[in-house]
Amino acid sequence: MTQKGDVIIGLEVHVQLNKLQSKLFCGCSTAYHNSPPNSHTCPVCLGLPGSLPVLNRKSVEYGLRVALALNCQVQQETYFYRKNYYYPDLPKGFQISQYDFPLAVGGSILIKGDDGERKIRITRVHMEEDPGRLVHAGTIDRAKYSMVDYNRCGMSLLEVVTEPDMRSPKEARAFLDKLRTILEYLDVFDGDLEGSMRVDSNISLAGGERAEVKNISSHKGVEKALSYEITRQRNMKRRGIRVIQETRHFDEARNITVSIRTKEEAHDYRYFPEPDLVPLRVADWVPEVAASLPELPDARRESFVSQYGMTDDHAKSLTSDIKVADFYEAVARESPPRLAAVWIADVLKGELNYRGLTIDRFSRQDMVTILEMLSSERIAEDGAVQVIRALLDQGGLPQDIVKARKLERAGDQAVMKAVQEAVAECSAALEDYRKGNERALNFIVGQVMKKTRGRASPTEAFRLVKEAVDRMDA
Amino acid sequence: MLAKLKEQLLSGSAEEYLQGLFDRIEHSKLNAFNALARESAVSRAREFDRQLWGGALAGVPIAIKDGISTRGIETTCSSRILRGYIPPYDAHVIERLKAEGAIIMGKTNMDEFAMGTSTETSCFGPTRNPWDLDRVPGGSSGGSAAAVAGGEAPCALGSDTGGSVRCPASFCGVVGLKPTYGLVSRYGLISYANSLEQIGPLTTTVEDTALLLDVISGHDPRDTTSLEKDSYLNLEEGVCGLKIGVPDEYFGEGVDPLVEKSVWEAISRMEELGASWQKVSLPHTRYALASYYIIAMSEASSNLARFDGLRYGHREAEDQDWHTTFSEVRAAGFGKEVQRRVLLGTYALSAGYYGRYYLKALKVRTLIKEDFQRAFQEVDLIASPTMPFPAFKIGERIADPLTLYMADVFTVPINLAGVPAISLPCGFSQGLPIGLQLIASHFQERLMLRAALAYEEATPYHLQTPEVAA
Numbered sequence: 037m038t039q040k041g042d043v044i045i046g047l048e049v050h051v052q053l054n055k056l057q058s059k060l061f062c063g064c065s066t067a068y069h070n071s072p073p074n075s076h077t078c079p080v081c082l083g084l085p086g087s088l089p090v091l092n093r094k095s096v097e098y099g100l101r102v103a104l105a106l107n108c109q110v111q112q113e114t115y116f117y118r119k120n121y122y123y124p125d126l127p128k129g130f131q132i133s134q135y136d137f138p139l140a141v142g143g144s145i146l147i148k149g150d151d152g153e154r155k156i157r158i159t160r161v162h163m164e165e166d167p168g169r170l171v172h173a174g175t176i177d178r179a180k181y182s183m184v185d186y187n188r189c190g191m192s193l194l195e196v197v198t199e200p201d202m203r204s205p206k207e208a209r210a211f212l213d214k215l216r217t218i219l220e221y222l223d224v225f226d227g228d229l230e231g232s233m234r235v236d237s238n239i240s241l242a243g244g245e246r247a248e249v250k251n252i253s254s255h256k257g258v259e260k261a262l263s264y265e266i267t268r269q270r271n272m273k274r275r276g277i278r279v280i281q282e283t284r285h286f287d288e289a290r291n292i293t294v295s296i297r298t299k300e301e302a303h304d305y306r307y308f309p310e311p312d313l314v315p316l317r318v319a320d321w322v323p324e325v326a327a328s329l330p331e332l333p334d335a336r337r338e339s340f341v342s343q344y345g346m347t348d349d350h351a352k353s354l355t356s357d358i359k360v361a362d363f364y365e366a367v368a369r370e371s372p373p374r375l376a377a378v379w380i381a382d383v384l385k386g387e388l389n390y391r392g393l394t395i396d397r398f399s400r401q402d403m404v405t406i407l408e409m410l411s412s413e414r415i416a417e418d419g420a421v422q423v424i425r426a427l428l429d430q431g432g433l434p435q436d437i438v439k440a441r442k443l444e445r446a447g448d449q450a451v452m453k454a455v456q457e458a459v460a461e462c463s464a465a466l467e468d469y470r471k472g473n474e475r476a477l478n479f480i481v482g483q484v485m486k487k488t489r490g491r492a493s494p495t496e497a498f499r500l501v502k503e504a505v506d507r508m509d510a
Numbered sequence: 511m512l513a514k515l516k517e518q519l520l521s522g523s524a525e526e527y528l529q530g531l532f533d534r535i536e537h538s539k540l541n542a543f544n545a546l547a548r549e550s551a552v553s554r555a556r557e558f559d560r561q562l563w564g565g566a567l568a569g570v571p572i573a574i575k576d577g578i579s580t581r582g583i584e585t586t587c588s589s590r591i592l593r594g595y596i597p598p599y600d601a602h603v604i605e606r607l608k609a610e611g612a613i614i615m616g617k618t619n620m621d622e623f624a625m626g627t628s629t630e631t632s633c634f635g636p637t638r639n640p641w642d643l644d645r646v647p648g649g650s651s652g653g654s655a656a657a658v659a660g661g662e663a664p665c666a667l668g669s670d671t672g673g674s675v676r677c678p679a680s681f682c683g684v685v686g687l688k689p690t691y692g693l694v695s696r697y698g699l700i701s702y703a704n705s706l707e708q709i710g711p712l713t714t715t716v717e718d719t720a721l722l723l724d725v726i727s728g729h730d731p732r733d734t735t736s737l738e739k740d741s742y743l744n745l746e747e748g749v750c751g752l753k754i755g756v757p758d759e760y761f762g763e764g765v766d767p768l769v770e771k772s773v774w775e776a777i778s779r780m781e782e783l784g785a786s787w788q789k790v791s792l793p794h795t796r797y798a799l800a801s802y803y804i805i806a807m808s809e810a811s812s813n814l815a816r817f818d819g820l821r822y823g824h825r826e827a828e829d830q831d832w833h834t835t836f837s838e839v840r841a842a843g844f845g846k847e848v849q850r851r852v853l854l855g856t857y858a859l860s861a862g863y864y865g866r867y868y869l870k871a872l873k874v875r876t877l878i879k880e881d882f883q884r885a886f887q888e889v890d891l892i893a894s895p896t897m898p899f900p901a902f903k904i905g906e907r908i909a910d911p912l913t914l915y916m917a918d919v920f921t922v923p924i925n926l927a928g929v930p931a932i933s934l935p936c937g938f939s940q941g942l943p944i945g946l947q948l949i950a951s952h953f954q955e956r957l958m959l960r961a962a963l964a965y966e967e968a969t970p971y972h973l974q975t976p977e978v979a980a
């Protein structure tokens with residue numbers, strides 16, 4: 037049943053530029069999360085009669101950063117259009133968006149495909165305003181009424197449209213992951229905020245009509261919805277039923293997509309140029325924005341390999357999230373870089389994922405301490421894992437955890453090594469001891485304590501020294 | 511007039527003067543006002559009498575078209591759909607007026623959403639022309655013009671999308687100016703066709719119009735289409751040496767012979783004052799009306815989409831699903847003419863028709879703009895009738911929208927080109943005022959005003975007042 041390569045997927049991703057301080061066309065603050073409904077509004081974003089939009093130039097700058105990072109061609113001049121439709125969350129009865137002359141066109145990025153690297157082409161990147169949000173009293177199908185919250189209304193959105201270049205749900209997810217990574221590197225986007233990225237995906241089997249699954253807000257959800265769609269479309273094909281072109285909704289709870297039975301007629305948005313906003317000569321902005329672009333994930337990955345001598349897999353894992361990459365670099369300044377790479381990429385990331393936590397939950401200093409205890413062989417590898425887990429689950433300080441859980445390597449190799457070295461070095465003291473001076477051993481124990489920087493316990497060290505000497509003499 | 515009034519207010523009582531106006535309005539047959547802000551205005555006047563603050567319009571009462579947002583005063587655009595809407599903010603022009611010491615009297619009647627030439631499409635009923643109560647005051651700023659002509663307000667603001675300041679100025683025998691697109695901030699002006707409209711003054715003299723324009727014009731960061739201003743004060747340079755163009759396309763067929771005669775007399779008068787005149791051609795004039803109505807209706811269909819009853823204004827009794835509720839609110843809240851224009855505009859923007867109508871209308875607009883640019887390479891000003899005929903009777907044309915649209919033939923090309931124009935009294939036809947239209951190149955308001963002032967000083971028409979104003 038699986039025919040490889042007959043799946044065709046294209047994505048339209050709505051990215052909220054939520055790192056901006058104010059909305060796209062008014063001065064309202066973007067920090068509306070956890071605020072009372074309709075508290076972040078003004079005449080402009082409420083679309084009150086007579087209000088006019090004023091373009092937030094920082095939005096354009098952020099948009100250009102993204103366009104350039106996606107290797108797009110920035111237009112000479114860009115225009116805003118009105119997209120006309122009625123909906124209760126849309127206070128003006130139209131959305132200010134772009135149509136002809138969008139911000140940028142024709143880009144591409146590389147993702148990890150099913151068989152090696154795959155290039156995904158970007159059709160266009162355009163700016164638009166976010167509508168408000170409907171809150172239903174109860175579930176959507178049973179609600180007696182709905183309420184509208186316009187706090188989100190007027191937030192800057194960037195719509196990134198791809199060519200139908202993905203061949204599996206996994207590739208779609210890889211694209212979204214990569215896009216998110218890039219956006220966070222550009223410091224224009226915080227993917228942890230609710231509703232910050234919403235995806236419409238088009239999916240068809242070769243030769244068939246395409247279905248559009250709209251408005252999914254998680255990458256995992258996109259992957260699941262698309263997988264369901266492939267099964268549904270294949271089954272229909274097998275039974276000789278034609279797939280119709282339609283819009284579908286992903287029911288996250290049931291893991292299925294359902295047809296949205298809206299009005300049958302196709303939407304006619306009656307686009308026309310927005311007379312209240314003048315055309316924008318964005319080409320002039322490009323040199324400055326390009327010069328200020330930060331290092332992007334692919335470049336950073338390469339520099340991690342060459343600078344720190346880690347494997348490409350580790351570099352990829354560490355750079356796929358800018359916060360992890362920054363965390364790593366801070367730790368690597370005070371610890372052996374390769375050891376840090378292994379422990380952050382292979383252990384810490386796994387433990388965080390398992391708990392659904394982000395790297396913000398872990399202190400850089402704790403990581404440095406753990407790596408130091410490891411390299412001085414004060415704790416063993418599984419001791420280090422236990423410390424990391426305890427820090428995530430209960431908190432505390434690494435040293436206290438080591439003590440409380442007795443993770444210190446008792447008589448461990450570090451002390452053994454110090455004992456052996458001290459015994460070999462202190463031949464004079466050894467002679468005295470052999471002559472019957474029991475206290476001469478104390479000198480050797482003192483050397484052990486010095487070598488282990490006091491970490492060995494004196495009685496234990498005495499016992500080990502005595503054992504070593506007795507073994508020699510046996 | 512305003513200069514004299516300001517002196518009078520300083521030496522006398524602003525409160526007394528204002529109460530006099532309100533008393534007159536309350537006994538008036540004109541129906542010029544939709545809402546009076548009597549309480550707040552009188553208390554401001556009282557304050558003025560105590561403090562005697564300064565400013566270009568210190569203590570001067572002013573009437574505002576009901577399409578301009580005024581904080582705390584109901585603003586309806588003469589539409590049922592906005593009944594009860596009290597804006598939480600002031601339009602830019604209102605802020606400017608207040609900053610210069612003016613007192614907002616109330617809101618004046620208009621064609622619903624400025625869609626009309628007669629102020630007959632208002633949900634508050636028609637305003638009457640002070641010169642003949644059976645006739646229309648013109649539109650859409652008919653209430654503002656009638657209030658000024660009828661002595662109910664010393665000055666007023668209107669808005670002009672296709673002649674809405676100049677037409678009622680012409681019909682009511684007052685001065686009205688449509689600024690260059692971008693000279694006055696539209697922030698707070700409830701949009702009908704936003705690429706065409708500007709707020710403009712209506713007054714009894716050119717000097718007063720210049721004074722108001724000087725107050726309300728200039729860049730406002732909240733309207734990104736607005737630009738910097740010139741000064742419109744001290745206009746004594748006169749008309750001497752100016753070249754006036756007379757376009758053939760604005761005379762002849764369809765123009766009342768008395769109107770034509772008065773305008774030619776005005777041109778001769780300016781010639782006597784030292785100007786010269788020559789013919790100019792504006793060949794695309796005949797396509798202007800079609801282009802104007804397509805652009806205006808298309809923009810209107812989108813601008814008026816926000817009126818759904820959800821957040822403010824009219825709401826039908828029972829809510830159903832949002833789609834049905836929106837439809838019912840809009841069907842009940844909009845009058846016939848508004849519905850006609852929204853439907854036509856929606857049609858013109860629809861897929862498949864966009865290129866045939868809207869894009870073509872934009873191309874014609876460019877040609878009309880170029881007509882004016884060419885003409886202004888040869889002349890400084892263009893003179894024409896403002897309206898082809900004097901005020902018509904109430905009810906006479908309203909049933910036939912197409913004939914009514916034709917009345918805008920000399921005013922809409924100016925909005926399409928974005929240039930400024932002024933209408934000022936230049937005679938009478940059987941007791942009804944006639945308006946002379948002077949048109950200037952972009953941002954040449956100063957030149958236009960000084961010619962208008964020179965003409966006004968040499969003629970008596972602006973001094974005549976209708977009986978109701980006596």
Ligand SMILES: [Zn+2]
Pocket residue numbers: 059062063064076077078079080081082190
């Ligand atoms: Zn806002």
